[in-house]
Amino acid sequence: MTGVRLSVAERRAEMLVATVEQIELRGVAAVRIADVAAALGVSNALVLYHFSSKEKLVAAAFEHAERGAI
Numbered sequence: 001m002t003g004v005r006l007s008v009a010e011r012r013a014e015m016l017v018a019t020v021e022q023i024e025l026r027g028v029a030a031v032r033i034a035d036v037a038a039a040l041g042v043s044n045a046l047v048l049y050h051f052s053s054k055e056k057l058v059a060a061a062f063e064h065a066e067r068g069a070i
Contacts, residue, residue, distance in 0.1 A: 012050050012060075014040060019061035046064060 014027065018039045022031045033054055037044045051057035 008050075013064070015047060015050060015057070016061045016064040019057055019063050022059070024063065029041065031058070032057075 015036060018036050019031070025031075026035065031054075033044050033047050036057070037047045045066060046063045047057065051060060
């Protein structure tokens with residue numbers, strides 16, 4: 001997805017879906033921001049721009065999954 005301009009909401013949703021997928025693959029304790037970024041072909045910094053920590057990213061991913069948005 002490199003070079004594709006997404007809205008902030010679309011980018012965040014994409015990151016949340018990728019985070020849930022990485023949690024399913026690696027487990028919540030083992031997933032890293034780098035794993036999510038690599039899965040999307042973006043930088044770690046971009047993920048941290050949207051979610052300032054791994055804890056906030058994982059919490060948002062669980063909320064996203066709970067809403068059934070995946």
